[in-house]
Amino acid sequence: MPVTNYLILAVILFSIGATTVLLRRNAIIVFMGIELMLNATNLAFVTFARIHGDLTGQVLAFFVMVVAAAEVVVGLAIIVTIFRTRRSASVDDVNLLNG
């Protein structure tokens, strides 16, 4: 099985994540889409590390995980706060910053 298949999988996962972010309204689901995109990139990093035979890609994948963990904490906290004030988790209800 050629290694490029992993890249194709990463593309598919990234696309699913992006589509989720763009099309869904629920903030939790959107968040899940973002996680999916992050993991798709991780997969791509690891695959490229494998292809090139050095560790840079793997190291980067760890960085991404750390950042993603922090982002989840902050993001979920924001979503919970918004839910408390607006009684809704829909991202379309949070549009006060329009021009």
Place this chain on the structure above:
Amino acid sequence: METMGLAPWLVGFPLIGAAVLLLGGRRTNRWGHWLGVLAPTASFVAGLVMLVALLGRSADERAIVTTLGTWFHAGPLTVEAAFRVDPLSLTFVMLVTFVGSLIHLYSVAYMEHDRDRRRFFGYLNLFVAAMLLLVLADSYLLLFVGWEGVGLASFLLIGFWDHKLENAVAGKKAFVMNRVGDMGLIVAMMLMVWQFGSVSFDDVLGGASHLGSGPATAMGLMLLLAACGKSAQFPLQAWLGDAMAGPTPVSALIHAATMVTAGVYLLVRSHAILEAAPNAQLVVVIVGAITLLFGAIVGCAKDDIKKALAASTMSQIGYMMLAAGLGPIGYAFAIFHLVTHGFFKAGLFLGAGSVMHAMDDSVDMRRFGGLARALPITAITMGLGWLAILGVPPFSGFFSKDKIIEAAFVGEGWRPWVFGIVALLGAGITAFYMSRLFFMTFAGRRRWPAHDGHETHPHEAPWLMRWPMIILAVGSVFLGFLLQLGGRFTTWLEPSTGHAVHGEPVIPVWLLLTLTLVLVVLGAWLAFRLYAVGPVPVEAPHGSALVRAARHDLYQDPVNETAVMLPGQVLTRTLVYADRSAVDASFLQLASGVRRSGDGLRKAQNGYVRTYAATSLGGLLVVAAVVWALAG
């Protein structure tokens, strides 16, 4: 030297008077008018002291310059604040302060019932101060300060009763027309700075003989323009008639005796420049001749006593201008006529004021008539002034005006014939219109009782008004004779105006004299037949085309309006329109364009997270495509 240090005080006294009266407010109401009388009188006394001191010197030591200090430096140009006392300026000082003091005195009674008498005296003092500064200045720039000062005072006093719109409009008209003349003086000063690097009399007039003919002509014409504006000469004459809207003492002092003669002063003072520019000199004579006839013709048709006198003033100043343009032969006579005219015309105006005082401020001569019995002193004083302006010997006008006519006949070629005959004709017409004025007012049948439904009881003015009239009338009788005795006046002026050369007129002097007198008698007789013996209709008859034209000042206002005002208005309106539709509009377009595009961009910020995400993704795809394309 001590007495000559008084020169700044000549200006100082009335200036202090004006400051106290105008800044003192209502507190000075009770005694303000007496302070107003005191200020020019103090200047008169100071002037008299200086006159005596000056007479005690020899002729070539009679020009004394008192420098107060340097006014300003501007690059190479330095202007001193200096006063020049010489026979010419001192003559004016004596005229202005003497006639001025009398008119101030007259005004105390004339303006007695006016709420704003104090303000009136403040303005009059301001005028006297400015006029004295004008004649005493030792540089064109300082002269210009006085020049503008008298213009301001004239504006304030013409519009003194500004609760009536027409008075305010008349003041504005005088001010605006004077501005046209002032431009001439400003341009002349620019030319002086260019040519001499200085505006002081010594530098400019001393160097005038080395001037090229181009700059000299330009300078002369610009000075003439200035003189035309201030002295109501053709083509800037239209403001003087309307200036009669001011109180009568103002007309007497400013618009007859002093301010309007400032133009003649300017030209005589600048005679060196005019002598360097024969063409400009010719134009001066032509302007004088035109105005002389213009004023005389207008004067024949006016029924308003003050406007008739104003037209006469214009005409008489035309004589002075003519004399000033004739060269050395005429300067002294221009000033001589100016002095005698200052006396008799001020007297005539004060008389007119006395008549108005008696007739409930009516100025329509068609509703006067037979006033000699009711107002004997006014009739006698005005009668003496009338004989003086007619040039009947031995009254003062005879010695000054006849000399001008004589001088106009001196020369070669066509000039003496044209200008001489104009001056001669002018004397005849003057006799007619002044006699018309006198007879319509004082002779004939009374035409005033049934006027406006209530009876008018003409009564002589109070003594405070009579005395100035009497003194001026005495001056009108004897001044000319006294001053011409042995060529006294011309000799006195020589240090300022140069030696007056004598020339033989193209027709013998005795014939000229006879001709003048015949014309004068003819004019007076005609007026007597028409207005003293014949009936004067209360309503003005329709009249011939010339009479109607003269009644409307020979259509000077319509001409000015169509020739100058209308094009000016069209120009300004076009400019305003172009400014709005091109300049303003393009900037407004730019602003609204920026705003519209801002509105469009703002719509992109709709607040939906997914839109931003989609934009980011789109951007990413574009970047990826570009990278891919470049790599491929």
